[in-house]
Structure formats: structure tokens, C-alpha cells
Amino acid sequence: MAAAPLYCVCRQSYDVSRFMIECDICNDWFHGSCVQVEEHHAVDIDVYHCPKCDVQHGPSLMKKRNNWHRHDYTEPDDGSRPVQAGTSVFVRELQNRTFPSADEIMVQMQGHQVTQKYLEKQGFRYPITVPKLDGLGLKLPPSSFSVRDVEEYVGGDKIVDVIDVARQADSKMKLREFVKYYYKPYRPKVLNVISLEFSDTKMAELVVVPDIAQKMSWVENYWPDDSFFPKPFVQKYCLMGVKDSYTDFHIDFGGTSVWYHVLWGEKIFYLIKPTQANLALYEAWSSSPNQSEVFFGDKVDKCYKCVVPQGTTVLIPTGWIHAVLTSQDCMAFGGNFLHNLNIGMQLRCYEMERRLKTPDLFKFPYFEAICWYVAKNLLETLKELREDNCQPPAYLTEGVKALITALKNWLKREVTEPASEVPDHIRPNRLIKELTKEIRYLEVSKPMKSQGSGGCPLTRSTLDRASHHARRTARRLRHHHHHHHAPKTPSNLEILELHTRQVLKRLEVGPFEEDAPFSSTVTAKFNKASVASAAAVERSLDNNLRLLFLYLLAFREHPTSPTTEEEAVEGMLSMAGLLYPQRPEESSTAQEPWWSSPGSGDTSSGSNSSEAWGDQSPSRAASSPLCLDPSPGTDYQYCETTLSPPLHPSKRSAPNTPPISNQATKGKRPKKGMATTKQRLGKILKLSRNNHFLMASEDAAFCDLVFIPSLGDCLVLV
Structure with a gap:
């Protein structure tokens, strides 16, 4: 195998990344840095003589300037050629124009x-x-x-792209050479570093x-x-x-x-x-x-x-x-x-x-590669918004549609131009299919009306109407109960209903502040307890109140003993993962729940409670009047989500619970109501412990409006 030819006075092989110039006498090639010729200077040389040849033939011959308004300044200046961008004539005319x-x-x-x-x-x-x-x-x-400080921090040997402004041409030079040029008292050229x-x-x-x-x-x-x-x-x-x-x-x-x-x-x-x-x-x-x-x-x-x-x-x-x-x-x-x-x-x-x-x-x-990564993450975002019954912001929906079209076109182009930037762990066709499915789901669903951009601002009139609706529903249920059951001593659940009505009546909401943190835009007086996110209250208020009274009605239609009612409430909270730890003073009198001692308690009562609150197979749960999971036809609601893109899994802080399926886990996405709901409720429960109130979510499919006597007057809607 023949050895690679060597060039220049340094006798190195050809390097495409280094500027070289040919001697017009000996026809040998030289690195510009070895013969002190900068790339932007080479264009000014008409005939180049290398250091060896200029001894005999004299110095290199330079081009003669004939004009100041053309990129090629050797063109004859006959006044017929237009001014070109960047030249000294162009800059002078630009500064004199008005805009x-x-x-x-x-x-x-x-x-x-x-x-x-x-x-x-x-x-x-x-x-x-x-x-x-x-x-x-x-x-x-x-x-x-200063520019010298830049050289100190970056390094004088750093190769930088330099624009010869008068010619609008790009060349490369070492940073130290640019610094020398910058501090010259006379600059023969206008050079610009922008990259x-x-x-x-x-x-x-x-x-x-x-x-x-x-x-x-x-x-x-x-x-x-x-x-x-x-x-x-x-x-x-x-x-x-x-x-x-x-x-x-x-x-x-x-x-x-x-x-x-x-x-x-x-x-x-x-x-x-x-x-x-x-x-x-x-x-x-x-x-x-x-x-x-x-x-x-x-x-x-x-x-x-x-x-x-x-x-x-x-x-x-x-x-x-x-x-x-x-x-x-x-x-x-x-x-x-x-x-x-x-x-x-x-x-x-x-x-x-x-x-x-x-x-x-x-x-x-790698523009296309980042688009694939974004598509994968936005798919997760759309799925989570759908599960939360939230409408994505319009800019995100339109952006995903444009992204789907681009990804399809890039895959088709691979047939003729195989230069793939599809990441290895991404299945492109499946990703496009799932994104398309999410967009179609949005198009067939009827979104709720929204105010502002992307959120559902909660106003005083909204909560007033909801409170009035709740009281009217309570009266209807009480009237229905009066005609179907004989008078008896109020049960725990009747006390719950009465307390709920009283709290709703006391509900007071402050004005909506647009610039305040979203989680604190609405404040309600619940005996020193705070209401959660304003958007969340408005989103689920009607549904949650309706579900509460369905629960109450179900209890009345299936009477149980007071003990069983308490157990049922505790069972409901436990199955939802929201059972609040008892206080020390209450632990001595608390009874052991029925689900921890299978052999204790009344068998029939335990059976009824289990059947009512969660010991059900999937088929039975689906048919139960208490398991009211939102259907695909449910109207979407706007929710004010964070407007910034969700962090890539590698950038997120590790949660206390296992993460949902994402790029890091490469696992299957958990079904609705399982891992995703667990994580959400876990965060809610942590907040409730710090602030002495308990929050329940309809995602749990067990309870939506809860009063726990041990916590005081506490009512939270999610």
C-alpha cells in the first residue's frame, strides 16, 4: 500500500479540516498556519509564492481593488452593477435609510x-x-x-468561524488571530464572529x-x-x-x-x-x-x-x-x-x-432526532391529560398535528434518502399511530367551554351556583328518604350529609387572581382548612356532589348498622389508599377494621361492606352503581397545566413511588386507576398530612366528598 503524500513545510498528510494554499511557482501545498496566511487573506492574493519560492521570485502579488460596492472588488467599477450586501457602500446606505x-x-x-x-x-x-x-x-x-478575556477562558487555539463582512463569506481562524486583528489600530477588513x-x-x-x-x-x-x-x-x-x-x-x-x-x-x-x-x-x-x-x-x-x-x-x-x-x-x-x-x-x-x-x-x-424525542414525550402528556379529563392547550394540539405530518414524511423519505435520525429505542410507526389516535380522540370529544387560555378560572358565581345545586339535591334526597323509610335515629351517614350541607352553605370564595400561583387562586373558609386548586374544584364540583349523594342513597337503600357504616367509610378510604393515620389519643379506642381480622365481626355485615366498597371482581365493579369511572364520551375540560415541557425522565427527581411508563422505564403504561392514580393520590395525601386536611379524588372511584370527624370540619373537593 502506497504511503499517503506529505505536504507543507511540516511534511504532514492532507487534513480536510485545515486551510491550505497552493504555491503558483512550485505547485506544492502549504497549511496557512505554517506559512502565516489566514484563510480570509487568501482571497486577496493574486499570485502566491511559498517561503522557498519568494526568495527567487519575490513576494506574492496581491489583487487590485477596483470598487467598494461589490463582493469581488476586482470587478471594473463602471457604475452598472448593483450594490451588494455587506460592502462599505451598502452599510453606509443602510445607515442613512429610514424604517x-x-x-x-x-x-x-x-x-x-x-x-x-x-x-x-x-x-x-x-x-x-x-x-x-x-x-x-x-x-x-x-x-x-473584553475580547482578550474571551481568549483567556476559551483558549487561543480554538478555531472559530469568522465572516468577512464585505464579501459575506465565511472562513476559519484561530481565536488568538482574531484577537490580534481586533486590537489593531487599523483594520483592513471588517470581520465578525457570531457562532x-x-x-x-x-x-x-x-x-x-x-x-x-x-x-x-x-x-x-x-x-x-x-x-x-x-x-x-x-x-x-x-x-x-x-x-x-x-x-x-x-x-x-x-x-x-x-x-x-x-x-x-x-x-x-x-x-x-x-x-x-x-x-x-x-x-x-x-x-x-x-x-x-x-x-x-x-x-x-x-x-x-x-x-x-x-x-x-x-x-x-x-x-x-x-x-x-x-x-x-x-x-x-x-x-x-x-x-x-x-x-x-x-x-x-x-x-x-x-x-x-x-x-x-x-x-x-440533529433536528429530526429531537423531534422524535419530543413526540414520545408529548404522547405521554396527551395520555395523562386525557386520563385527567383535560383538554390540551390549542397550541399543543396543533403542534402535535404538525409533528405527526412531519414524522410521516421523514419516514417516507428514508426509502430514497437513508440518513435516519430515529433514535434506536423509539418504534416510529407505533409512535405515530398512537399520537394519531390521541388526536382523533380529541377531535371526536366535545370540549367544555373555557375562559382565558387553557384553564378553567373559578369565579364566585360558579361556586354559588354549585352550592345552590348541592343544597337542592340534598333536599330531594331527604324528601325521597322520608317517603321510603320510617323515622329513626340519625346515622353517621345522615350526620355526614347534614355536615356537608352546612359546610357548603358556609363556602366563601375570594376573587380570582390571575397572577397568583395556580394552586392558591381560590380560597375557601373551611374552619381554617384550604380548598385545593381552583381549576380542580370547578372541574369536578358537579360530578363529585352528584357522586356523594349517590353514595348516600346507596347506603340508605342497603341499611347497615352504625358500626358497619363506620367500617364501610374506613374501607372506602383504605381501598382508595387515603386512610388517614389515627391520632395517638384515638388509637386506644379505635376498633380493628374488619378487613384486617377476617374472623371477627358479623359475617353478613362484612359481606355487605365488602360487596359495596371494593371487594369486587372487574366485572362486578363495572356493573356496580358505585363505580362511576368517566367514560370516553365524557366532555373534556380545560386544566391549567404547566406550560413548560415536562422534563425528560433523566432530568426528573426520583419520586417516592415507581414512575409511570416513560422513556426511562421502557415498560408498558399502567392502566387507568392503577399506578398513575396511586402516584397522584400519594402526592395528595402527603399534602393533606402537612395541612391537616384530606383530599379525595374521583380517580379512586370510591369517594369524592369526605368528612372525617377526627380531623375537624374538613371538606375538600378534587
Whole structure:
């Protein structure tokens, strides 16, 4: 086997990742770093002489500049050729133009206002500007942080992508060479660094991305640690540009949203809405041969100008078309993130990149792989919402539909373009089928009316109507009982009914506060006990009250002794996993429950209690009037869920109970009423112990409205 040819004065074999230049005399090839020729300088050389040849033939010959408005400055300046983007003439003309102010579209906010709840409710469709860091969760180096400091933390040997602005051409150079260029008193060229991602360097410790980007990011929440594909690093960029640097109109890769902070200096953004018409124009402009000669802002109805001064943070949503001018030497930090709010637009931008044959270097790394991970997790989310009888937010439903279409198309493309990014542990066809089934279920179900965005706000009038309905139902049941049974001493269950009526009558609800934590939006006075989530109360109030009185009616139709009634209530709670531990002073007088001593107690009574409360086979449970599990036809309700994507299993804290089926367990999903319900009730019970109240859920299919004398006046609806 022949040995690989050796090149350059260093006599190394060819390395595709290193820039090389050919000597026009000896025709040998040399590494630019070995002969002190930077890649961006090579274009200026007309005839190159290597160090050996220039001894005999003299120094290299440089190209002659003939114009200042064309990328190829050797073209004759006859005044007939249009100005091209990035040239000094272009930048001067751009600075003299007038544009509509971005104040028309920018949303100015304080850092603490930029929350998941806000974006999920209001949408993330317009750019947001934040004048101060406070409340964003963003941490950065001080404004005295310099380009030399970047070299110290990142390393001078780091290869960075550098844009020659006048030619709008990309080249590579070592960071130390860029730093030398930056501090020269005279800069022969305008060079711009906009893609220095430093997550794998010491400088990463100096920067903490904004909370909103961290909590919404697909990569941070869905990307598994054991993925075969390397994790995309796109969250931490350092941008160093000199005065008059210009980046032409573009959409950030994969339709990612962007956070952007100017540490010192100033940037000017030219922003264009991502309407259907503008996106179509943008794709046509991007693929045209004279793209650099046409200012895209002139092709749309409005192009907005936004000046971003030192200390300001900007958030740009999915798909916004923008160009950037550096009006003075500037250092900025930024990052990109995909999220659930604009899935359809993100996919559209990715497909546009494919049609434009965008090089992989300028695309989101492993975009299709992250979409498969997201699809798997969103399937779990949809299943859980369905089990909870909740309607997903509209943005999530539409996003999943767009995702299904994209995943199908990618699988079909595999036949002709085998470049799969489907993770090994994902069964793509089955995943698509299950997602489609969840969407069809949503479409055939009739959702309840909702107020606001995604939630069911609880108002005073709502609870007043529900309380009135409960009292009316109690009167009907009492009247029914009066005509069918002879008067007798009130039983424990009759006391329960009376107490329930009294508590409902005392129910008082405060005004709904939109910005308060959701679990505390509604407060009711239950003798110092708190009502749970407002949305949960409204969601299940009518159903729970109806179920309560059905239980009472069932007891009256099947009379039992007072002892058996108490045992039945205890049995009901035990079967639901909600039996509250007895207090020390009560333990001495408490009787041992019937289910722990099979041989004790009245056999017939025990049989009746067991039959009524849970010792049933599946078939008997299904036919029992007490087992009222929601049917598929039940109307959906909106529930205010967390608007951020659920964490990937590897990022979640370990629960006290075994997790439900997910990517980590790779097991079958537990049936409704089993593991999932157990976990939910376990968390509820933990809260009840700390706050001295007990919560019961209709998921348990045993009880919905409970009064425990040992806990005092306590009534909780879930």
C-alpha cells in the first residue's frame, strides 16, 4: 500500500479540516498556519509564492481593488452593477435609510414578567425587549469583560468561524488571530464572529441562560443523557463584532427562538414578521442568484428597525426574519432554543432549509432526532391529560398535528434518502399511530367551554351556583328518604350529609387572581382548612356532589348498622389508599377494621361492606352503581397545566413511588386507576398530612366528598 503524500513545510498528510494554499511557482501545498496566511487573506492574493519560492521570485502579488460596492472588488467599477450586501457602500446606505420603528411590534417587559405562564397564555409571537437583567435569571460577565478575556477562558487555539463582512463569506481562524486583528489600530477588513458556542469551555461557567429559555428548551427538557446522537449545544454563543459588521436577512436554524443580550456596544435589528406571504417571499429571495443585490426589506410591506443598546435583552420568536448591523464595536451573548409553543412554524422553517439545501453547518444539529424525542414525550402528556379529563392547550394540539405530518414524511423519505435520525429505542410507526389516535380522540370529544387560555378560572358565581345545586339535591334526597323509610335515629351517614350541607352553605370564595400561583387562586373558609386548586374544584364540583349523594342513597337503600357504616367509610378510604393515620389519643379506642381480622365481626355485615366498597371482581365493579369511572364520551375540560415541557425522565427527581411508563422505564403504561392514580393520590395525601386536611379524588372511584370527624370540619373537593 502506497504511503499517503506529505505536504507543507511540516511534511504532514492532507487534513480536510485545515486551510491550505497552493504555491503558483512550485505547485506544492502549504497549511496557512505554517506559512502565516489566514484563510480570509487568501482571497486577496493574486499570485502566491511559498517561503522557498519568494526568495527567487519575490513576494506574492496581491489583487487590485477596483470598487467598494461589490463582493469581488476586482470587478471594473463602471457604475452598472448593483450594490451588494455587506460592502462599505451598502452599510453606509443602510445607515442613512429610514424604517418604521420596532416599537409598533416589540413587547417591552420587565424580567420577572417573562414567564412560562405569560407566554403560554399570551403566545410567543412578537419580539420581547427587556431593558434590565433583573428577574430574567440571566447571569453574564461584567460589562468590563473584553475580547482578550474571551481568549483567556476559551483558549487561543480554538478555531472559530469568522465572516468577512464585505464579501459575506465565511472562513476559519484561530481565536488568538482574531484577537490580534481586533486590537489593531487599523483594520483592513471588517470581520465578525457570531457562532462561537462555548458550552464546552471554561467560559460556560460565567453564563447562565435566561430562565424562560432553560425551562422551555426542547434540548434541556427532552434530550436523554443516553442518546446515541451527541447533544446539540446551541444555548451559549459569544458574538464579537467590529463596527459596520452586517449579517444579512435570515431565519435562525430550525426556526429556533433566540435570546440576545448586548454586554457592551450596540446592535441594530431589522425585523420582518413571519407571515405566510413573507415566508414565501423569503424562500424565493434566498434561492435567487442575485440575492446579495436585493435588500429583502424592500420586498415586504414592513421592515422594522430596533436599536438594542448596552445592557438590553431581546427575545425573538420562531420564524422572524431579521438582519443585524453592528453600529459600534460590540460584544453580545445569545442562545437558541426550540419549544412547544410554535412547533408548526419550527417544522416549516426546517423544511425550508432542506429545500434551500442549507449546509449542515448552518442547520440545527440533529433536528429530526429531537423531534422524535419530543413526540414520545408529548404522547405521554396527551395520555395523562386525557386520563385527567383535560383538554390540551390549542397550541399543543396543533403542534402535535404538525409533528405527526412531519414524522410521516421523514419516514417516507428514508426509502430514497437513508440518513435516519430515529433514535434506536423509539418504534416510529407505533409512535405515530398512537399520537394519531390521541388526536382523533380529541377531535371526536366535545370540549367544555373555557375562559382565558387553557384553564378553567373559578369565579364566585360558579361556586354559588354549585352550592345552590348541592343544597337542592340534598333536599330531594331527604324528601325521597322520608317517603321510603320510617323515622329513626340519625346515622353517621345522615350526620355526614347534614355536615356537608352546612359546610357548603358556609363556602366563601375570594376573587380570582390571575397572577397568583395556580394552586392558591381560590380560597375557601373551611374552619381554617384550604380548598385545593381552583381549576380542580370547578372541574369536578358537579360530578363529585352528584357522586356523594349517590353514595348516600346507596347506603340508605342497603341499611347497615352504625358500626358497619363506620367500617364501610374506613374501607372506602383504605381501598382508595387515603386512610388517614389515627391520632395517638384515638388509637386506644379505635376498633380493628374488619378487613384486617377476617374472623371477627358479623359475617353478613362484612359481606355487605365488602360487596359495596371494593371487594369486587372487574366485572362486578363495572356493573356496580358505585363505580362511576368517566367514560370516553365524557366532555373534556380545560386544566391549567404547566406550560413548560415536562422534563425528560433523566432530568426528573426520583419520586417516592415507581414512575409511570416513560422513556426511562421502557415498560408498558399502567392502566387507568392503577399506578398513575396511586402516584397522584400519594402526592395528595402527603399534602393533606402537612395541612391537616384530606383530599379525595374521583380517580379512586370510591369517594369524592369526605368528612372525617377526627380531623375537624374538613371538606375538600378534587
